[in-house]
Amino acid sequence: MGHKLTKVYLYSVALLILGFIVSISSYSNVPVFADKSNVDKLTLNLPVSCTIDGGSSSTHTQSVINNQYYPNLGGAPTTFTMYCNDKDGFIVYARGASDGTEGNTNLVGTSGSNIATGVYDPDHIDTTTSSWSFKLGNTDGTVAISSGYNDNLFHTIPSTWTEIAKKQSGTVDSTTGSKITATYDAYISGTQASGTYTGQVKYVMFHPSSAVQPTTLAEAFKNAGKSKVPIVDPSTGETNYYYKMQDMSSSICNAANVFGTASDLEVVDTRDNSIYWVTKLKTDYMDDNVGQCWMTENLDLDFNTTKPDGSIAMRTFTSNDTNLTLYGSYGYDSNNGYTCSNTATTTNCTSSGEIISWTPERATIAPEDLSSTTWKNDNSNPYSYDRGNVEPDGYKDGHGKAGNYYNWTATIASNSSNSYTSGNATNSICPKGWRLPDTRTYEFSKLLYAYDITKDDKNTAGYADGSTSFNKMVSSPLYFVRSGYVNNGSLSNSAGSGDYWSSAVDSASFAFDQYFNSSSVRPAYSNSGSYGLSVRCLAE
Numbered sequence: 001m002g003h004k005l006t007k008v009y010l011y012s013v014a015l016l017i018l019g020f021i022v023s024i025s026s027y028s029n030v031p032v033f034a035d036k037s038n039v040d041k042l043t044l045n046l047p048v049s050c051t052i053d054g055g056s057s058s059t060h061t062q063s064v065i066n067n068q069y070y071p072n073l074g075g076a077p078t079t080f081t082m083y084c085n086d087k088d089g090f091i092v093y094a095r096g097a098s099d100g101t102e103g104n105t106n107l108v109g110t111s112g113s114n115i116a117t118g119v120y121d122p123d124h125i126d127t128t129t130s131s132w133s134f135k136l137g138n139t140d141g142t143v144a145i146s147s148g149y150n151d152n153l154f155h156t157i158p159s160t161w162t163e164i165a166k167k168q169s170g171t172v173d174s175t176t177g178s179k180i181t182a183t184y185d186a187y188i189s190g191t192q193a194s195g196t197y198t199g200q201v202k203y204v205m206f207h208p209s210s211a212v213q214p215t216t217l218a219e220a221f222k223n224a225g226k227s228k229v230p231i232v233d234p235s236t237g238e239t240n241y242y243y244k245m246q247d248m249s250s251s252i253c254n255a256a257n258v259f260g261t262a263s264d265l266e267v268v269d270t271r272d273n274s275i276y277w278v279t280k281l282k283t284d285y286m287d288d289n290v291g292q293c294w295m296t297e298n299l300d301l302d303f304n305t306t307k308p309d310g311s312i313a314m315r316t317f318t319s320n321d322t323n324l325t326l327y328g329s330y331g332y333d334s335n336n337g338y339t340c341s342n343t344a345t346t347t348n349c350t351s352s353g354e355i356i357s358w359t360p361e362r363a364t365i366a367p368e369d370l371s372s373t374t375w376k377n378d379n380s381n382p383y384s385y386d387r388g389n390v391e392p393d394g395y396k397d398g399h400g401k402a403g404n405y406y407n408w409t410a411t412i413a414s415n416s417s418n419s420y421t422s423g424n425a426t427n428s429i430c431p432k433g434w435r436l437p438d439t440r441t442y443e444f445s446k447l448l449y450a451y452d453i454t455k456d457d458k459n460t461a462g463y464a465d466g467s468t469s470f471n472k473m474v475s476s477p478l479y480f481v482r483s484g485y486v487n488n489g490s491l492s493n494s495a496g497s498g499d500y501w502s503s504a505v506d507s508a509s510f511a512f513d514q515y516f517n518s519s520s521v522r523p524a525y526s527n528s529g530s531y532g533l534s535v536r537c538l539a540e
Contacts, residue, residue, distance in 0.1 A: 050084035052092075052205045053177075060184055067127065067190045069120055071154075077183035079139065082167075082205055084178075089167040090205055092143075092180065096157040097202045105157040107132055107186075111195035117157040120187045132186040133157065134201065136164055142178040143167050147224065147251055154185050157201055164203075217263045217280055217293065220255040221247065231268050231275065242268040242275060246321055248433035253293040253539045256280045260477035264296070266398075269431050271321050274300055277399055278539075279477060282450040283443070285457070293539035294447070296479045298403025301429060303384050303410070304363035312363055317413065319356040323430040323537075324413060327356045337361055337415035358427075360384075361415045364404065372489030377530035379509040380418050382410035385486050385532050392482050392495040399479035402494070405486045408511045408529030411436065411501045417529065420511075424503045430537035436503035437538055439512040444502065444523035451478060453521055470518045473498070480516065486532030493517075499525075499533040 060074025084090045096105035096117065107115035118131030133154040136145050146163045149155055165180050182201070215223070221243040228241035245267045256263055263279045277297045284290035304312050317324065327340050341355040360382050365374050367388040375383050384406050391400040409417040412425035428436045437443040442458045449457040453469045473480045484494035497517040504512040506526040513533055515525040527533065 050086060050090060050205060053081045064188050066188045066192055069187045071185045073184045073186060077181040079179055079181050080203060081177040081179050087169060089169045091163055092165040092203060092205050093161040094158060094164045094201055094203050095161045096159055098199045103159045105159050107197040107199040109195045109197045111193045113193045115197055119154055119156060120185060128189055128191055130187060130189045130192045132184065135183045137181040139179040139181055143180050147255060214258050215256050216258045217256045217265045220252045223255060224252050231273055242266055245269045245431040246433055248539045250540060259291055272301060281447060281477060283446040285450050295536045297399055298401060298481055298483060299535040300403040302364040302386055303360040314359055314363060316357055316359045321432050323428045323432060323435050324356040324358055326426045358413050370489060375486060375489040377488045379529040380409060380416050382415055383407040383532060384410045393474050396479060400481055402481060402483035403534055405532030406535055407532050411535055420505045421508045422505055433540055434537035435540050436501060439502040439504045439524040444514040448523055454523060459523060469521050473516050483534050500536050501533050
């Protein structure tokens with residue numbers, strides 16, 4: 001039997017939507033003498049100039065034979081060159097437009113048969129289904145390929161206008177411009193009818209980049225392809241669905257451009273199925289587009305769990321679920337409760353796929369058991385206290401819970417913190433994808449400054465304001481809690497002060513935390529590592 005011959009023609013069409021402002025001003029000089037003539041002055045101001053050029057290789061034509069995969073149809077990819085002097089940058093969108101129909105993502109065949117868009121999978125080839133897709137590239141680094149298209153893989157053609165690339169800010173050089181490339185592939189099945197197939201992808205450039213659609217934190221998780229998991233509420237028996245804290249990434253946080261309570265999201269910590277409020281918070285008083293993703297609820301993680309028979313078992317935390325990124329540094333070794341999945345590793349878990357594990361040497365102290373005999377003022381060994389479901393600042397839909405109290409050693413996920421005398425702890429009990437705030441880079445200060453609580457974004461002296469700053473600390477969208485602290489087996493100052501550990505070391509026995517009460521806010525306060533304080537994590 002002879003092979004059927006199939007021709008595939010792919011066309012790329014570059015479009016441009018150009019916006020500009022024309023301002024016309026007229027000036028007249030009033031004559032001083034009757035024999036002086038008037039002079040009209042005309043001014044044209046074109047502040048924005050943007051063009052998109054599809055280059056010379058925008059038509060891809062190739063003859064192919066069935067049962068074959070063609071990763072680069074027509075040879076060289078199309079290079080789109082974009083020129084734009086808008087200081088706010090630009091955005092490039094794409095959508096299928098085959099057969100003159102907007103949103104049509106098929107290759108349309110002359111024989112009446114079509115080839116739908118789809119991604120070729122060499123491990124699971126469906127020999128009965130033909131498909132085609134495209135791949136985007138960046139040739140000069142000045143334009144960022146958008147999330148979901150920047151992995152150098154082929155993707156399906158979007159049926160609606162979809163952001164594929166952007167330049168955030170800055171003036172593009174008017175001589176060379178900025179460039180992205182588009183490459184196409186196709187898999188042709190053995191049953192595909194012979195003939196000519198044509199398809200079209202439209203590219204359009206908008207500006208400025210500040211005109212992006214609002215994206216909440218929940219939408220950022222969804223757009224990143226993350227799935228929700230079912231969690232059964234032990235008190236009601238109802239099943240609800242949540243995104244996982246451990247799925248958080250810098251790209252997800254950066255994609256969210258809605259701040260505060262409007263971006264509130266409940267997520268699950270997969271280590272013990274606890275549900276926490278998180279959101280994106282501003283960290284720049286002057287720029288509403290700068291921020292970080294924070295927990296807006298105190299960490300409530302126990303070091304132990306109760307077995308069905310009532311006995312206590314210690315949890316083992318791993319780099320798959322916990323902020324454990326270093327092994328064999330700053331005391332993180334086998335003497336410290338750490339192991340590496342490669343038992344031969346003695347300096348760091350550096351090989352691809354290796355897993356760091358940490359097992360705390362003691363269980364969390366139960367609410368009724370806190371005493372000077374169970375909690376010792378100790379800078380070296382980990383202590384954790386579970387106060388129970390207490391809300392010192394009142395019910396705020398979960399935001400006001402005290403959570404657990406951790407001494408410095410427990411906070412940095414260590415069984416001995418003696419080696420820390422300066423710098424910052426790298427590991428912590430935060431979930432994977434999250435970490436402790438860093439007072440050395442003023443992360444608490446920048447957060448409080450953005451919400452008009454501290455005087456500046458590097459404030460360490462405190463800002464006393466009993467009526468304004470305090471109320472902002474405990475209210476939306478920050479929801480810090482006056483949970484007090486544990487000292488020498490006693491819980492102190494509950495509903496009086498809030499104390500939150502950072503990653504920064506002050507000395508062998510002291511570390512920095514954020515402290516506040518009704519009259520003072522101190523974003524970088526040195527405290528004894530033996531004290532039990534609260535923990536809030538922010539996304540890495």
